[in-house]
Amino acid sequence: MIERISPPGVPAPRGPYSPAVRAGDFIFVSGQVPVDPGTQQLVSGDVRDETRQTLTNIMRILDGCGAAFSDVVKCQVFLADGKDFAAMNEVYAEFFGEAKPTRTTLMPGMANAAPTVVRVGLPSPASKWKSTRWRTGRRKRGSSKPLHAAC
Numbered sequence: 001m002i003e004r005i006s007p008p009g010v011p012a013p014r015g016p017y018s019p020a021v022r023a024g025d026f027i028f029v030s031g032q033v034p035v036d037p038g039t040q041q042l043v044s045g046d047v048r049d050e051t052r053q054t055l056t057n058i059m060r061i062l063d064g065c066g067a068a069f070s071d072v073v074k075c076q077v078f079l080a081d082g083k084d085f086a087a088m089n090e091v092y093a094e095f096f097g098e099a100k101p102t103r104t105t106l107m108p109g110m111a112n113a114a115p116t117v118v119r120v121g122l123p124s125p126a127s128k129w130k131s132t133r134w135r136t137g138r139r140k141r142g143s144s145k146p147l148h149a150a151c
Contacts, residue, residue: 002021007064009037011035022065029062034049034051037057
């Protein structure tokens with residue numbers, strides 16, 4: 001069973017894709033960029049502002065799927081400039097705290113890395129163990145079967 005999820009308060013997709021898709025016990029969230037959901041415009045500023053908006057968008061999608069940053073198991077970060085790594089990392093740590101997923105960070109100058117138009121984009125797979133019921137993010141009480149979310 002596949003369910004396409006478009007939680008309220010998230011940026012509208014800019015193409016033919018869903019913000020999130022639940023497939024069985026997995027939730028996959030499309031990569032995000034710093035779009036303000038209120039204006040549907042890219043946030044321009046320094047990389048801290050862009051990272052904060054991108055992670056806020058991911059947080060809203062995760063929340064709409066019944067998951068949180070503490071459930072994320074893998075992230076991919078794409079930076080247009082390697083000089084932004086420390087600033088991005090600073091904001092990233094604010095969102096993830098002690099729940100540190102695995103992560104790959106790509107930036108120009110790395111082998112096979114293509115420059116990006118948008119400075120930050122973060123798809124983030126997540127895995128969730130909690131009571132959930134099918135389709136609504138809730139399963140019958142006492143179920144030990146995990147809910148996996150990939151964002």
